[in-house]
Amino acid sequence: MFVLGLQGSPRSKGNTSTLLSAFLDEVEKSGGRVKNLDVTRMKILPCLGCGTCEKKGYCPRDDDMQAMYPVLREADLVVLATPIYFYGPTAQMKLFIDRSQALWSRKYVLGMEDPGRKWRQGFLLAVGATKGKNIFDGTKLTAKYFFDAVGADFSGTLGYRKVEHVGDIDSHPTALGDARARAKELTAPFLNRKKLLFVCTENACRSQMAAAFARQMAGDRFEVESAGSAPAEKSNPMMETVMVEKGLDMAYLKPEAISDLPDGWQPDFVVSMGCEVDCPTFPGAVMEDWDLSDPAEESVAFMRDIRDQVENRVENFISEHMPS
Numbered sequence: 001m002f003v004l005g006l007q008g009s010p011r012s013k014g015n016t017s018t019l020l021s022a023f024l025d026e027v028e029k030s031g032g033r034v035k036n037l038d039v040t041r042m043k044i045l046p047c048l049g050c051g052t053c054e055k056k057g058y059c060p061r062d063d064d065m066q067a068m069y070p071v072l073r074e075a076d077l078v079v080l081a082t083p084i085y086f087y088g089p090t091a092q093m094k095l096f097i098d099r100s101q102a103l104w105s106r107k108y109v110l111g112m113e114d115p116g117r118k119w120r121q122g123f124l125l126a127v128g129a130t131k132g133k134n135i136f137d138g139t140k141l142t143a144k145y146f147f148d149a150v151g152a153d154f155s156g157t158l159g160y161r162k163v164e165h166v167g168d169i170d171s172h173p174t175a176l177g178d179a180r181a182r183a184k185e186l187t188a189p190f191l192n193r194k195k196l197l198f199v200c201t202e203n204a205c206r207s208q209m210a211a212a213f214a215r216q217m218a219g220d221r222f223e224v225e226s227a228g229s230a231p232a233e234k235s236n237p238m239m240e241t242v243m244v245e246k247g248l249d250m251a252y253l254k255p256e257a258i259s260d261l262p263d264g265w266q267p268d269f270v271v272s273m274g275c276e277v278d279c280p281t282f283p284g285a286v287m288e289d290w291d292l293s294d295p296a297e298e299s300v301a302f303m304r305d306i307r308d309q310v311e312n313r314v315e316n317f318i319s320e321h322m323p324s
């Protein structure tokens with residue numbers, strides 16, 4: 001389980017940061033993996049509204065945001081944490097939000113679905129100095145559409161009024177405890193999933209496709225990873241094309257080595273695609289091999305055939321091991 005926290009206050013030890021840290025600390029204690037990203041320290045340029053993402057599916061602005069698209073795609077839960085500035089999120093957070101337009105375009109203009117979309121959750125943490133009834137309304141709306149763009153369901157808000165000076169949140173009677181409780185609650189369903197690893201040689205075609213289908217079909221029951229014994233430089237473009245025919249967006253995936261799997265991540269199931277070389281062993285895991293031909297150097301028709309075989313096998317695997 002991976003939780004991405006987006007810290008949006010320029011005060012690095014301010015109320016937002018304390019609240020988010022409490023939330024993420026509880027996730028870690030429960031056994032989840034976290035990344036606490038200080039958005040205000042990143043170099044993120046504003047969206048120019050140039051329309052490149054609508055035509056080509058990517059943002060041409062060359063800055064720290066480029067590395068964030070894959071991280072957003074990897075997250076099971078995205079936590080947006082911001083102080084209220086003029087009834088909205090901070091300008092730094094808004095830059096980040098606006099640049100998620102590239103993901104919005106991939107979905108709504110180009111018609112591709114992120115394989116993690118069905119199960120990813122989004123949560124909002126916010127603080128404001130005043131006691132106004134509506135102080136969180138603008139930010140909640142912005143968060144709702146941000147979460148939709150990054151492929152997450154908006155699963156709630158914790159917002160605290162009359163929190164102004166650094167340290168105010170520490171003396172709030174319930175805030176930090178609430179954040180910990182919500183973290184536990186939101187994390188629990190993800191932690192009960194079985195760990196499923198797909199491996200092949202290059203992690204550029206077969207195991208990537210299998211992982212995407214498994215995430216889409218059963219990301220609530222399986223925590224899915226894929227890796228290769230000798231990973232390629234990049235995913236196979238023809239594989240990406242044939243997956244788009246299935247409506248699945250394979251962008252921002254990079255072939256990974258088996259040694260790059262998260263620390264201490266022990267799979268319950270390992271499925272190899274056709275163990276030509278260096279097939280790894282994982283003590284304690286249920287292993288199976290699907291003996292699928294490598295489509296890397298073959299025709300598009302061959303790639304489609306492998307894709308369809310992978311899809312069927314993933315479907316059968318899920319109904320055999322973890323039906324809904």
Ligand SMILES: Cc1cc2nc3c(=O)[nH]c(=O)nc-3n(C[C@H](O)[C@H](O)[C@H](O)COP(=O)(O)O)c2cc1C
Pocket residue numbers: 009010011013014015016017082083084085086087088127128129130131135163164165166
């Ligand atoms: C530029 C600016 C605008 C603000 N606008 C609002 C506002 O509209 N409503 C509100 O309740 N508080 C507003 N505040 C107060 C902050 O939300 C509040 O101090 C918060 O606790 C800061 O969180 P932090 O410690 O994480 O930076 C504003 C503060 C600043 C600096």
